[in-house]
Amino acid sequence: MKVGLYFDLRNPHSWRQDPARLHAFTLEAIEEAERLGADSIWLSEHHLFPDDYVAAPLTFLAAAAARTSRVRLGTAVVLAPLHQTVEIAEQAAMVDLLSNGRLELGLGTGYRIPEYELFGADTHRRYAQTDEKAREIRRLLSTGGVLPQPVQAEVPIWMGYQGPQGARRAGLLGERLLSADARNWAPYLDGLQAGGHDLGRARMAGWINAWASDDPEADWPTVRVHLAHQFDTYAALGVEGTGRPAPPPVDPDRLRTGTPDKLLGYIWCDRPEAVAAKIQNYTAGAPVDTVLIFASIAGMPESLVIKHIRTVCTKLAPLLAEL
Numbered sequence: 620m621k622v623g624l625y626f627d628l629r630n631p632h633s634w635r636q637d638p639a640r641l642h643a644f645t646l647e648a649i650e651e652a653e654r655l656g657a658d659s660i661w662l663s664e665h666h667l668f669p670d671d672y673v674a675a676p677l678t679f680l681a682a683a684a685a686r687t688s689r690v691r692l693g694t695a696v697v698l699a700p701l702h703q704t705v706e707i708a709e710q711a712a713m714v715d716l717l718s719n720g721r722l723e724l725g726l727g728t729g730y731r732i733p734e735y736e737l738f739g740a741d742t743h744r745r746y747a748q749t750d751e752k753a754r755e756i757r758r759l760l761s762t763g764g765v766l767p768q769p770v771q772a773e774v775p776i777w778m779g780y781q782g783p784q785g786a787r788r789a790g791l792l793g794e795r796l797l798s799a800d801a802r803n804w805a806p807y808l809d810g811l812q813a814g815g816h817d818l819g820r821a822r823m824a825g826w827i828n829a830w831a832s833d834d835p836e837a838d839w840p841t842v843r844v845h846l847a848h849q850f851d852t853y854a855a856l857g858v859e860g861t862g863r864p865a866p867p868p869v870d871p872d873r874l875r876t877g878t879p880d881k882l883l884g885y886i887w888c889d890r891p892e893a894v895a896a897k898i899q900n901y902t903a904g905a906p907v908d909t910v911l912i913f914a915s916i917a918g919m920p921e922s923l924v925i926k927h928i929r930t931v932c933t934k935l936a937p938l939l940a941e942l
Contacts, residue, residue: 727779
């Protein structure tokens with residue numbers, strides 16, 4: 620099993636940095652992660668987040684491609700319904716060319732009404748739209764539908780679908796599934812079989828809410844306040860435009876003892892050996908290729924980010940490689 624590091628470039632007001640410095644530092648951190656042996660780097664996409672969540676992941680990955688030579692470069696995810704299909708395909712091909720064939724293209728639906736309104740998009744068919752765009756992007760990248768063509772003969776496409784229904788959709792498409800939850804393996808397999816796809820194509824990867832540390836108790840007071848911002852904003856911004864009330868603030872200490880039944884229901888702040896054991900249990904029996912771990916959580920200081928990257932790459936990754 621491989622490890623990927625996840626960046627979202629959040630810049631909360633409580634720990635506000637010069638945005639240009641944050642972007643430059645993130646590229647430096649990616650270079651350090653590659654030097655230390657990280658397998659992949661992943662960025663997501665959101666719009667109108669007050670803490671400057673990265674809005675153009677493929678653009679940023681183009682810059683990362685120019686600063687690296689080996690590490691894989693992934694999106695987790697591009698919000699497919701917000702963009703023209705050919706736009707995604709052309710940008711993906713460009714990143715693949717600049718990186719000499721290192722792109723991993725993750726696609727998802729998104730969930731925030733203000734983002735759909737910003738792009739004049741319709742939320743009602745977002746899953747069907749994402750399915751359709753995945754099929755068309757696969758065609759455009761494989762048959763000369765966009766020029767120039769990517770380096771990879773078959774750019775990996777990952778579907779950012781969660782839960783059993785989403786897992787089956789990814790299988791029906793014959794694409795990879797962005798979920799590390801072993802419970803999604805059976806419906807994903809069912810979709811692959813129903814779609815008539817080669818089962819050898821099955822690949823899963825996904826987020827793990829973890830902070831690996833040689834001294835987790837010393838790190839926890841800092842981790843918990845940044846984690847609270849990370850999870851509270853996800854939850855509060857997710858209900859904007861729905862008429863539903865904002866959920867109550869999270870309790871980081873409860874999350875630390877929580878279980879991964881929900882994506883935002885837990886955090887494993889522990890030693891690398893303990894984190895690896897929990898990942899092994901969470902992914903057991905499923906074809907999980909890579910786990911994605913936050914390099915930084917919502918505005919953390921640079922020194923702590925680099926320390927975490929080093930711990931993940933030099934201590935957690937070797938343990939996962941044995942799984």
